Amino acid sequence: MSPASTKGIVIRRLPPDSDLLDELQAVAQKEGIALGHISGIGALKTARVGIFLPDQARYEVKEFAGELEICHLSGNISLKDGIPFVHAHIVLADREARAWGGHVLPGCRVFVAEVILSSFKGEKKERLPQPDFPGLALWSLEEEP
Amino acid sequence: MSPASTKGIVIRRLPPDSDLLDELQAVAQKEGIALGHISGIGALKTARVGIFLPDQARYEVKEFAGELEICHLSGNISLKDGIPFVHAHIVLADREARAWGGHVLPGCRVFVAEVILSSFKGEKKERLPQPDFPGLALWSLEEEP
Amino acid sequence: MSPASTKGIVIRRLPPDSDLLDELQAVAQKEGIALGHISGIGALKTARVGIFLPDQARYEVKEFAGELEICHLSGNISLKDGIPFVHAHIVLADREARAWGGHVLPGCRVFVAEVILSSFKGEKKERLPQPDFPGLALWSLEEEP
Numbered sequence: 001m002s003p004a005s006t007k008g009i010v011i012r013r014l015p016p017d018s019d020l021l022d023e024l025q026a027v028a029q030k031e032g033i034a035l036g037h038i039s040g041i042g043a044l045k046t047a048r049v050g051i052f053l054p055d056q057a058r059y060e061v062k063e064f065a066g067e068l069e070i071c072h073l074s075g076n077i078s079l080k081d082g083i084p085f086v087h088a089h090i091v092l093a094d095r096e097a098r099a100w101g102g103h104v105l106p107g108c109r110v111f112v113a114e115v116i117l118s119s120f121k122g123e124k125k126e127r128l129p130q131p132d133f134p135g136l137a138l139w140s141l142e143e144e145p
Numbered sequence: 146m147s148p149a150s151t152k153g154i155v156i157r158r159l160p161p162d163s164d165l166l167d168e169l170q171a172v173a174q175k176e177g178i179a180l181g182h183i184s185g186i187g188a189l190k191t192a193r194v195g196i197f198l199p200d201q202a203r204y205e206v207k208e209f210a211g212e213l214e215i216c217h218l219s220g221n222i223s224l225k226d227g228i229p230f231v232h233a234h235i236v237l238a239d240r241e242a243r244a245w246g247g248h249v250l251p252g253c254r255v256f257v258a259e260v261i262l263s264s265f266k267g268e269k270k271e272r273l274p275q276p277d278f279p280g281l282a283l284w285s286l287e288e289e290p
Numbered sequence: 291m292s293p294a295s296t297k298g299i300v301i302r303r304l305p306p307d308s309d310l311l312d313e314l315q316a317v318a319q320k321e322g323i324a325l326g327h328i329s330g331i332g333a334l335k336t337a338r339v340g341i342f343l344p345d346q347a348r349y350e351v352k353e354f355a356g357e358l359e360i361c362h363l364s365g366n367i368s369l370k371d372g373i374p375f376v377h378a379h380i381v382l383a384d385r386e387a388r389a390w391g392g393h394v395l396p397g398c399r400v401f402v403a404e405v406i407l408s409s410f411k412g413e414k415k416e417r418l419p420q421p422d423f424p425g426l427a428l429w430s431l432e433e434e435p
Contacts, residue, residue: 003297003298003299003300003321003409004298004299004300004301005296005298005299006150006151006296006299007148008148008149008150009148009149009150009151009265009267010148010149011149011180011221011223011265011267011270012284012287013283013284013285013286013287015286016277031148035301037329037406039182039184039219039329041219041220041221041232041233041234043197049383049387050359051357051359051383051384051385051387052333052357052359052401053357053385054357054401060357060385062386062387067196067197067198067199067205069195069196069197069234069246069247069248070234071217071234071235071236071246071247072217072219072234072236072246072361072362072381074219074329074331074362074364075331076301076331076404076406078301087331087404088331089331089359089360089361089362090361091217091236091244091246091361091362091381091383091389092246093194093196093236093245093246093247094196095196095198095205096196096207097194097196097207097245097246097247098243098244098245098388098389099236099243099244099245099246099381099388099389099391100383100387100388100389101244101359101361101362101381101382101383101387101389102359102361102383102387103359111197111199112278112281112283114221114232114284116182116221119148120299120301122299122301125301132306133402136402138303138402139302139303139404140303141303141305142302142303151295151296152293153293153294153295154293154294154295154296154410154412155293155294156294156325156366156368156410156412156415157429157432158428158429158430158431158432160431161422176293184327184329184364186364186365186366186377186378186379188342212341212342212343212344212350214340214341214342214379214391214392214393215379216362216379216380216381216391216392217362217364217379217381217391219364236362236381236389236391237391238339238341238381238390238391238392239341240341240343240350241341241352242339242341242352242390242391242392243388243389243390244381244388244389244390244391246389256342256344257423257426257428259366259377259429261327261366264293
């Protein structure tokens with residue numbers, strides 16, 4: 001193992017009405033987090049999430065509006081095209097407390113978002129197109145030693 | 146960035162039949178965690194969660210009983226009225242594996258709860274009432290430099 | 291508090307078609323993570339989750355197939371029978387973005403899984419059978435000082 005280690009932690013409330021993904025992306029880039037972890041809670045005004053359909057190499061998109069708790073936002077930060085890139089998934093609850101979720105797409109409008117971004121030191125990870133996964137950009141698999 | 150860093154990590158099973166939120170609050174205060182992150186899994190005997198209704202400045206409350214997996218408990222610790230304060234959200238699964246979730250309210254009775262609390266060094270964050278968010282106490286937004 | 295601290299962080303994409311739990315278990319054991327935390331996102335081809343039924347001392351098992359986003363995978367690593375043991379829960383979303391979840395059982399087949407395992411230094415935790423919790427192996431409760 002050449003393990004990574006924690007470099008710094010950014011704890012922040014994201015601006016109301018900002019786009020969740022844009023804002024996470026902006027924080028990661030501004031803070032220079034090339035490798036990291038995201039965890040957050042809060043609430044959204046609108047949500048737009050994706051479910052990946054491998055046979056169509058695209059995300060099925062679902063949209064939500066109204067009171068939406070962010071039961072959990074989680075994800076990672078790595079490099080894509082050489083710059084910090086956020087990959088985040090979310091679990092939401094509607095007014096009946098029913099949970100919904102998926103891949104965070106542009107279109108999640110923040111009501112309140114309290115996020116913790118951990119920045120790691122260690123070997124960078126780069127997202128690249130993978131022949132077996134059309135439509136996605138993924139990290140290389142670990143080499144067997 | 147003046148990043149926070151990890152000070153210590155508390156890993157614990159919470160007592161059966163304790164109130165989840167009370168117990169997290171007690172651990173945070175006893176361990177002096179003024180700034181931190183919570184992650185946990187387990188199961189509850191009963192659950193009580195809230196969905197915030199901004200136009201009514203209150204939480205809609207939903208209650209659950211029976212076998213309830215804690216698919217994920219997450220949250221943060223900051224200061225409110227000068228003492229460590231837990232803000233936690235949860236995702237539960239019922240006996241059909243259907244997921245439900247929301248803001249953790251008093252009334253979540255623990256069956257098993259395995260929690261990891263990370264304590265951070267760094268600038269304290271204080272929850273304060275915000276004019277635009279009646280019914281909530283929130284961190285200040287980051288100042289643009 | 292005798293807090294634990296972070297020793298190292300392993301960030302990895304798990305092999306496609308591997309069994310999620312087997313693979314997490316293998317990473318924890320290979321990397322010698324005796325005490326740790328797991329967080330991940332991705333997608334599964336099939337899922338098999340459990341909801342614990344205390345009165346029957348067993349998990350109710352639910353199976354899923356098709357496009358399944360891993361909205362969140364979380365868990366902990368401690369010792370069982372002296373070796374690193376993964377306890378993980380998951381939240382999934384189906385093609386309609388409906389969320390499901392539970393305790394991760396063998397039978398979750400990976401499409402893409404991006405996981406972050408944090409390894410902690412500190413007092414080891416051991417899973418042991420507990421008289422009041424038939425069917426489970428749990429950490430001891432914290433002694434009141």
